[in-house]
Amino acid sequence: MASEAPVCLIIGGGITGLIAAVTLQQQGIQPLILDKGYGLGGRLASRRLQAPSGSEGQFDYGAQQFTVGTPSFQTWVDDWLRQGIVKVWSTGFANIMGGVRSSDRPPGMASYCGVVSQRAIAQHLAQTLDVHPRQKVIRLDWQDGQWVAHTETGQRFAGDLALLTPPLPQTLDLLASSGIAVPEPLRLRLAAITYTRCIAVLALLAQESAIPAPGGLDLDGEPLQWIASNFKKGVSSGYGVTLHGGPEFSQQYWQAENDAIAAHLIAAAQPWLNTPEIAHHVHRWKYSQPRQRFSKPFVWLDHPGPLVLAGDGFGPAAAASALEGAVLSGLAAATAIAF
Ligand SMILES: Cc1cc2nc3c(=O)[nH]c(=O)nc-3n(C[C@H](O)[C@H](O)[C@H](O)COP(=O)(O)OP(=O)(O)OC[C@H]3O[C@@H](n4cnc5c(N)ncnc54)[C@H](O)[C@@H]3O)c2cc1C
Known part of the structure; x- marks a missing residue:
């Protein structure tokens, strides 16, 4: 029997879209998620890398961990802890000075990560959802009282409402190419939300690195802002190290050759690696983390149909991390x- 439940098209299967979808489903609304990626999770990203020798490692290469500052998110995290989806990774990472970075978290605040991988959190949330990967939405039309999403593969998906969750610049581009007008003062405020870039190097090592337990170093600088041992983190049986370039390095080297980027960051990280690299992979995050957040947690537009904008560019100041935002x-x- 056909369902009478209203359908909400959700563009983006990152944590924003997935959390929204689970919540809508609980309220009797049918979520339909479209994502351009091969795997789910967006910036909750994990992958394997194999060396020609056959050794391999698993890497978290987007969001490394997250902190929680609100009871509403803590409820979800407590449930994930009970189900073995996440664990406490640390209560403070060493930084280059040997202390705990205090700029964005009180000392002792728990940092959580996926037990298997960061992407596994997304996969857990998606279990009961209608998700369509490899579907890049190139236009949204309001036709006969419904939203129709046109994707790069030539398919169409219809819904009564639409929720857009990509990084804000991508959302604004999609609205513009769809001819959907956003009132100019609001568009200017949304366009003022910018994101840092981050180049990630995934380096598979011959032996375990010298990164101290529990495996994360918050360098917060240039050219490196973060180094993690996926082995010490417990998500890889191989010696995979994730290196994140700082915003300035990432901007400056955006167009550089992958091998040059890898060589630069691996050399900068050498004191903590202590062992040769046997394979590497470079990933460019054009929209890594928002520099600011819009003052409200979402924006609701009524014309030409009900359209909601959300994501990590929005969110309350109470959020303790970009992911919580x-x-x-x-x-x-x-x-x-839903209400
Ligand atoms: C390198 C890096 C390190 C980070 N470290 C941390 C950290 O340590 N702690 C922390 O809290 N946060 C961290 N973050 C930020 C955190 O990952 C994000 O805040 C969070 O994952 C954002 O989730 P989202 O669902 O809003 O966006 P995304 O995860 O970006 O999801 C949006 C989705 O939309 C899809 N999409 C975009 N356009 C289209 C389209 N036209 N059609 C279909 N699909 C589309 C994308 O494929 C993507 O899957 C980090 C991010 C990066 C990149």
Whole structure:
């Protein structure tokens, strides 16, 4: 029997879209997720890398960990802890001075990560959802009282409402190419939300690195802002190290050859690697983390049809991490849609 439940098209299967989808489903709304990626999770990204010798490693190469500052997100995290989806990784990472970076977290605040991988958190959330990967939305039309999403593969997906969760610049580009007008003062405020770039180098080592337990070093500088041992983190049986270039390095080397980028960051990390690299992979994150957040957790547009914008560019100041900002935005958007 055909379902009478209203359908909400969700563009983006990152944590914002997935949390919103689970919440909508609980409220009797049918979420339909479209994502341009091969795997789910967006910036909750993990992959394997194999060396010609056959050795391999698993890498978290987007969000490394997250902190929680609100009871509403803590409820979800406690449930994930009970189900063995996440664990406490650390209560403070060493930084280059040997202390705990205090700029964005109180000492002792728990940092969580996926037990298997960061992407596994997304896969857990998606278990009961209608998700369509490899579907890049290139245009949204309001036709006969419904939203129709046209994808690069030539397919069309219809819904009664639409929720857009990509990084804000990508959302604004999609609205512009779809001819959907956003009132100019609001568009200017949304366009003012910018993101840092981050080049990630995934380096598979011959032996375990010298990164101290529990495996994360918060360098917060240039050219490196973060180094992690995926082995010490417990997500890789191979000696995979994730290196994140700082925003200035990433901007400056954006167009450089992959091998030159890898050589530069691996050399900078040498004191903590202590062993040769046997394979590497470079990933460019054009939209890594928002520099600012919009003052509200989502934006609701009524014309030409109900359209909601959410993601980590929105969200309350109470969010203790970029990822929590995304979660709170997704929860608030879904609650507004459902009620
Ligand atoms: C290198 C790096 C390190 C980070 N470290 C941390 C950290 O340590 N702690 C922390 O809290 N946060 C961290 N973050 C930020 C955190 O990952 C994000 O805040 C969070 O994952 C954002 O989730 P989201 O769902 O809002 O966006 P995304 O995860 O980006 O999801 C948006 C989705 O939309 C899809 N999409 C975009 N355009 C289209 C389209 N036209 N059609 C279909 N699909 C589309 C994308 O494929 C993507 O899957 C980091 C991010 C990066 C990149």
